[in-house]
Structures are given as structure tokens and as C-alpha cells.
Amino acid sequence: MSCINSSQVTVLEQINSGSTRVILGSKSPRRSELLYQVIPDFEVRSVEYAELYSEDLQGGDIAIYLSQLKSAAFAEAESNAMLITADTIVWMNDRIYEK
Known part of the structure; x- marks a missing residue:
């Protein structure tokens, strides 16, 4: 069972009141799906960057x-x-496995 503290409630109140917009910086459908379960109103944006x-x-x-x-x-x-x-990332046996 998770416990929500007062600062989390304040952030959720700001989001729900519309005073704070949420931007998901990811094209991942799974991340969108997970975030939607908590915050149904958010914007999806992506940028190119060198990994x-x-x-x-x-x-x-x-x-x-x-x-x-x-x-x-x-x-x-x-x-x-x-x-x-x-x-x-996938990290196993002290090495990264690239996408």
C-alpha cells in the first residue's frame, strides 16, 4: 500500500485545477498509458537528442x-x-544492451 504525503497532494491539486500543465517528454505508448492512469490530462512532446x-x-x-x-x-x-x-536501459552482467 502506498502512502501519499502532503506535497504530493499539493502537486495533484495544482494539476487537477489546471494551474499546472503536465508534459510527457516521451513517444512511448506504454509511458503514456501509465501516466494516463494517474493524470488523464497531459500533453505528449518529444525532442531529438544524442544518447x-x-x-x-x-x-x-x-x-x-x-x-x-x-x-x-x-x-x-x-x-x-x-x-x-x-x-x-537493459543492464546485465556489467554491460548495457543497446536498443
Whole structure:
């Protein structure tokens, strides 16, 4: 069972009141489907960016870094909008398996 704290309620209230727009920075149908279950009113946008990362990064740090790159590519995101980006990698036996 999950517990919702007061800051999460405030964000949901802002979204539901229309004062905060939500932008999903992903073309992934699965991510859209998952987000729709929580926030049915959002905009889907995508940007092109180079998925390059340092060889020093490993595992989940690669996905976090790539997600941050994707967020940075959305330079025009409005201040009253919540931008959601994510990245998924397959990491097994200390190596990444590319898409």
C-alpha cells in the first residue's frame, strides 16, 4: 500500500485545477498509458537528442543521465508546466544492451 504525503497532494491539486500543465517528454505508448492512469490530462512532446554518455557510468546511472539529457532538450518548457521524462536501459552482467 502506498502512502501519499502532503506535497504530493499539493502537486495533484495544482494539476487537477489546471494551474499546472503536465508534459510527457516521451513517444512511448506504454509511458503514456501509465501516466494516463494517474493524470488523464497531459500533453505528449518529444525532442531529438544524442544518447551519448560517459563510459564511466554504469547501470541505472546511465538511465538517469539520459533522462536528464532529454529534459535539458526541452528548453522551451513553460515555468507553469511539469515536464516528465524517463529512459530505460537493459543492464546485465556489467554491460548495457543497446536498443
